[in-house]
Structures are given as structure tokens and as C-alpha cells.
Amino acid sequence: MESPLLHLALVGTPNSGKTSLFNALTGSRQKVANYPGVTVERKEGGFVTPQGRQISLVDLPGTYSLRGRSPDEEITRDFVLGRATGEVLPDLVLCVADSTNLRLTIRLLLELKSTGRPLALVLNMFDIAKRRGVTVDVAGLSQALGVPVVTSIAVRKGGTDDLLQLTDHLLARAEAATGDRANTWRPLTVPELRATQREADRIIAATVSLPERPDTWTARIDSVALHPVGGLLILLAILFVMFQGVFAWAQPLMQLLSAAFDALGQLVHDQLPEGLLQSFLQNGVISGVGSVIVFLPQIIIIFLFILLLEDFGYMARAAFLMDRIMGGAGLHGRAFIPLLSSFACAIPGIMATRVIDNRRDRLTTILIAPLMTCSARIPVYTLIISAFIPPTKVWGLINLQGLVMFGLYAAGIVSALLVSFLVKFFLMRDYQPAPFMLELPDYKLPRLRGIAIGVYTRAKMFLQRAGTTIFAMMVLIWFLASFPQPPEAATEPAINYSLAAMIGQAIAPLLTPVGFNWQIAVALVPGMAAREVAVAALGTVYAIEGGKEAAEQIGQVLASKWSLATALALLAWYIFAPQCASTLAVIRRETGSWRWMAVTFVYMFALAYAAAFATYHIAVAMGAG
Amino acid sequence: MSEICDTRPPLPLGLARRGYTGTIQHLAAGGATSSLPDVELESRLIELGFVEGARVEILHEGIVGRDPIAVRVDNITVAVRRREAMAVIVA
Ligand SMILES: Nc1nc2c(ncn2[C@@H]2O[C@H](COP(=O)(O)OP(=O)(O)O)[C@@H](O)[C@H]2O)c(=O)[nH]1
């Protein structure tokens, strides 16, 4: 007989290791990081228990109570209470606790008991608790709570064995029991909350010893990292090193990759007879997709930095340091983490705004998240910077190219703050700052395995995009740039007779004022799908235009064909341009309205145009035309 | 409890400076100028461990107006703004 699918839910306070447990049990690779508010959606995965039960496990956003103050917490509440439409009630709720810090979880557990769901308490991070000398009377705790208790170490092999065993045991018991216990949950009043916290504290006092060795490292690091002035300087230095690193360290690898693609293109060129197939493979596929893939080292470096900082526990500190500064611009302190994630990609960034409870704060953050310099802009920026900015050293040690890159990132941040400030000033006059309350987790040594998996996942995603979206766009561009074929007696380059030239020239008049030529115009059209597509499109267009002698790299071609003013204008354009269909789609989904999507598109477009216009004309006036 | 009150007058945590240590006497959401309704503010503070009798210490202050503050509440560290911390009466 096929055993029925059983549903398990992971509930607990933020940062207690739920997602780590989920990954350990199901073998998934969901994002884990050392700060509250990483998981903002429901993630489902399957596994089979030692006794052969089929389990569907659900990882939920962390929460301190079932009240559901913000969209992510509502997801958790609705799942536990079976309120989500078409949902089943969980057969077992695993309440996950950080063993070094039980107060808040035990209170949550007492609240969970009133839902009537079968329940177990998982004392996770038991390794850390042990190291600090915390001892827990597991049996006594279980008895005092009236709930089975088990310890676990989510990040260690075999660390979840006891939990698996208990799961089987409890499910067997649940199968034997008849009838559900009633759900008597309702939002707790303040006196009830207080009473449950007292009760929790009483139980803890009776069964858990205080740490003998408190975490002195966290205190020591924080005395520097949270220093009012020093902390901000450190934050700046970290960002600065990150962007210098993206440039300086990635360069050798990129040159290697780019040389490899050139050689591959040349090989195809030599092996195949002259004609459409040769052009398609060399110009469309290898030049186009290759010009994006060479940025893989930079993507890896930027994610390595972000993942290391996240796992270390620095992100919540950064939010603390930035709270008032961002507050001045009308932003919520918790907006910092979504905005920081947006440096990788605006899509997870926008989803991470679910941790912001106030709707206005959330909207403002969503509106400005796409202004953060996402990794898809890196190919565009790098291409133009390496073609037009000399790699000289400023003040002896700072790479000028890295400095420009840093400037572009800074421009994104400053304009985001400005937009937020204007939104607050003009649209939300009567606005009161929402509170900022955030747990600052203890620092943890980043785990190499987790970091490696994280970097690998991002690299894979990047390559997958190169293989799908970008490849498809490249085929389209190549087609547009190659057909119709030029007449026999053509004197101009073949591409001038193509559809691409027609489209480009039709749009170009709109873009001439900002200094763009028709090749840029035609690259920006498929570039609406994703930013890095524009780089690939330029690669293809110029490769076809150059004909068979175009063995040069795209950067060199650009340097010879564009003026510095045009290049700078394109950089300015890319700080703002809403050239990412997926971001717009996710804004539509998260705000639930087409209107906010349209607002984002229009305001970013207007800013892009204005910035490119100003940059171009100032540059021309200064003699860079 | 009364012993402590005799020696040190209670004050809102929102006014305390870096290095301050004390014990929570009670919550008074009405005294804070938070944008949250009183009940909500009080619930959130309790959910983060700010309950009567908990030991607090102000570990760090932000740069603008010494705000926000990082508070050790028993054995966790919580960042809050002074505005909300005004609701926590300590001594
Ligand atoms: N040492 C140790 N670290 C853990 C354990 N479980 C989780 N972590 C770390 O705790 C942090 C938070 O984990 P995460 O799964 O994202 O927590 P969630 O917010 O509850 O989903 C991450 O840095 C994990 O690597 C554990 O059992 N032992």
C-alpha cells in the first residue's frame, strides 16, 4: 500500500536554523544566512523517514508569534492554522529553537500549543550551546512543556538523526490517535503575552543552565563593527574592497575566458565554409553568449563577498549602522537588507521586502530596489569601463577603473536615497517612521560548504540565463542583424541593409540627444529582457558589422567607434534604466498592482534619459565628444 | 524590586546612555512616541524579550542622535530606536 504523504512544518523564531534543517533533511539548497528575515516564502521539499514515511516538509519564514505582522509572518501563521486556501493542516509542527537563546522560542512554542497541532521542540545549534557550556535538561524541559523535545545540529552530518527518529515516533503516535485536538488559537492580548513569557522564563530557569562562557567574540567584534564612526568606516571599506576586488581579481580570469571564446570563434570560422551557418555560430552564438559568460568571475567574486558577510552575521549590523541614515531618506532600517540583496539581483531583494511590516515603507523600498547596482549591470559597466577608462593608479594604489565602478555603485545608492526622500516628501507627508527592531545574531564562522554551494548555485543560475534568455535573444539579434541580406552590388557593410539597422535607425532619433547611435538603440531593445543582453547584442551587431576581419574584442571595437561622451552617457543610462522584464514582473506580483509596476518603469526611464542626456552634453562640452 | 527603586529612580530606556545596565520595571507604551499603536508596540517589545525583570544593557549607539541603540536583553542583543525604547522603564 502506498503510504500517505505526511505534512511537516518548520516554525520558529528568525535565524534559528530552520532553513538549514530543511536543507539537511531534504537535501535542498535553499538560501541560509546569519540574519533574521532570509526566508520570506514557503518552500516545500520531500524526504523519506528511516521507517519509510513519505514526508512533505515546509520551510516557513521565521516569526516571534502567530500574530502575522508582516506579509512573511502571515505566510507562517496561515500555514500553521491551515488557513491558506487548498492547504492541508500540518501533521506535525517542528518548532525550531536556537539552543543558545531559548526564551523567545519557548514563548512561541507555548502559543503554538493552542493551535492543537501535534508539536515537537527542536533544540537546534546544539553544538554552539554545548561549546558555550549551556546544559539543557531535555527530559525535564519536555515534561514541563508537555511537548517532545529533541536536540539537533543542522549543519553537521548526522546532526538530525535524533530528530528523524522522533519524527517517526510522533507520526506513528499521530496515526494511532483519533480525532484532531481543537484549535483554540487567537491572537494573544498583552497580559497573556506577558504571562506566557513569564511561564517560558520559569520553565527555562528550571531546566536550562546559563552559558558558562558567553560569546565574547561577538562582543569584541561589535565593539569595533558597531562603533558609531569606526563602524561606518568599516562598512564603507568593505564595500570599497568588494568593488575593487570585482575589478582587480577578476581581470586575469576574464581575459583567459575571453581569449578562449575568441579562439573558439576563430576555430569555427576556420572550420566552416563562409556563409550563414559560420556567421550564426561565430557572431551570434560565440560572440554574443561568450561576451556575457566572460563575466562569470566577477559574478562569483561579488557573491562570494555577499555570502561571506551574510553567513558571518554582518548584515544585521550593517542595518543597525544605516538605520538613521536611511531613516533620513524616509527608509525603514529593515530596508537595508533587501536593498543590499538587490546588489546581487533586484528580484530576491524585492521579495525580501516582505519582512517590512509597514505597507508604505515596503512600497518605497520596492520602488528603489531596482536602482541598486545588480550583478546584471556588471557586464555592461565592465565592458564600457575597460574600453574607455585607463587602468591607471590613483594616489599610487587605487585602480581608476575600480574607482569608476565604485562611483557607479555609489551613484545607484545615492539616487535611491534621493528618490525615497522625494517620495516621502511629496507623497507621504504625514508619514511617521515605522519602528526598527531587529535581533543582532551572534557572529558565526562562515561555513565553507554553505558558501561554496551558494556561489555554485549563483554561478549556475548565471550560466543558465546565458544559455536560455540570453541565447534566445542572441538568436533573435543575429537574425535581425543578418536579414535581409545585402544586395549583390552592396558597398556598405551588410548589416546596414538588415532589419536590425532599420529598427535601430527608427529608434535612434529618440536616442541621438543622449549620444547613442543606432547600434546602441538596437541593443537596448532586446536589452529590455535583461541588462546583460545589451552587451551580447552589441557583441553580435559589431561582429557582423565588422565582417570576417572582426577578430578584435568587442571592447576594442567600442573604443574605436564610440566617443567617450557616448560611453559615459551609456553608463549613466544603465544606472537607472528599467531594463529587466523579470524585475518589473516581480514588482507587479509583490505589490499586486500594475500601477506600481508602471510607476517604476516610467520614473526609472525618465531618470535614465535625463542622466544620459546630462552626462552626454556635459562630457561633450568638456571636450569628450 | 523596591530596593532598587529606592537607590535609582526609574527612567525610560530611551534616555539611557551607552554602558547603562539595569532591570526592566515595566512597559509603558503610552510614554513612547512610536508610530505604532500602544498595544502593538507593547506586544512587539514583549516578543523580543522586554519583560519585567529582564536585565538590560546598552551596548552600542548609532551615530545620528545616538540612535538606534543595541540592547542586551538577558542573553540576546536587539537593535531598537530610542523612540520605541521610551516605552521600556528601567532602573
Ligand atoms: N553551528 C551551527 N550553525 C547553525 C546550525 N543551524 C543553522 N546554523 C547557522 O545559523 C544561521 C541561520 O540559519 P538559517 O537556516 O538561515 O536560519 P532560519 O532563519 O531559521 O532559516 C546560518 O548562518 C546557519 O549556517 C547548527 O545546528 N549549528
Ligand SMILES: [Mg+2]
Ligand atoms: Mg530561513
